[in-house]
Amino acid sequence: MILYEIFSKYTTSILSTISILIGSLVGSYCSWIIAKKTNCESIKEQYRILEENRKYDLYHRNKNIAISANIVRLDIANSIFQSIRFCSNYKEKREINYYSIPSTKDYSLHVASLSQKYSIKELSYIYQLYGIIDRLNYITIGYERYEESVIVDAYTSLLRKIYGDNYNIVIDLDDKQLSYKDLYNNNLILEGYKKVLSILDEICNIEEININIVSDDFER
Template sequence: MQNILPKEYTNTIISAISIVCGALIGAICSSITTKRATSVSIAQEDKIFKKKQQHNQKKEISDICKEMTIIRLDICNALFQSIRALKQIDKKENIYKYPIPINKDYSHSVAVLTSRFELKEMSCIYQLYAIIEKMNKHIQQFSGEEVNEYCIKIDYEIFLQKIYGSNFKKVLQFDVEVITYKELYDNNLIKEEYRCILQKIDKIIEDMECSIS
């Protein structure tokens, strides 16, 4: 059969088809490569985002854990000093020279508890800090006249009564040199609400430390 088209046209058409096919193949390969590169890029960005998110979550948990530890430490330090002071009150030792160290920004620390504690529980903690602040003010003002030993003794007793109620004199039998923080509140002498609050803080700290370990 004879060719319908002249040979020079046939070659031109074949060349054109080859060019078109090459372009299509190149476009397809380029598209596949671009999609793969985009997919890899998205995967890497997603991985980076997740790592950053995990880091932020761990930091947030760590910060909350730190604030709750400070609250527990402030309360227990005040308990230790109150018991020690009342046991030594009759020995006329210099027990009034040193205020009880507490976190000056305790309102921020207590606010951290908002999502985990009831309003009543937070109020109980704020009341303890208010007593400690009054106690420290009296200690700093102690002169033997304006604020005397009796006033400071009453402050210590008020703090212990707030936590132990009518059992506050019994806790004076504690040996503050050997007793642990937990033993101060994990007993039958403390008021139930404060026992529950401090145990709750313990449990949350323990759970948080496990989650970031």
């Protein structure tokens, strides 16, 4: 009887306390679930941002390498084509025009950006060509001050550097029918420069592909 009275008296309080405890437990559990979900989403978002940053850096690295490789390839191709044209005209006693070879002034930066693609020795080959191009441009800009033999030697020196004793054969080629690949994909060019120009061509093609792949990922 006494127990019944006690139970009856405190039933409401007990139930309220139990309800509060259950409510607290449920609330805590829900808060934990929400916090866990929020943390997971936050971690996923951080990983997504890191991945986007990685793709962004890769895109610009590939783009910069591709730009530098294309600039160097264009400079070298122009120098070879123009040298062939000049030497051929001189040999056949045709009209000669003294034009400087268009080339980038900050070529050292572009060559340096290709350092991961070439050995030190191979990079030196490219620098040597730019040295000849600079000398050639210096002479052709002020060609009135030089004897004809000096100017001719400046042009032939570039071809001799790349093709060795075969430069005389190269002079007889029709530069209008030649592609960049034709300049190195032959048995006339010296082996060192054949490798350098071939790698340069590969860099341009591969980096362009990489840029397109990363660019497509951005669009998705």
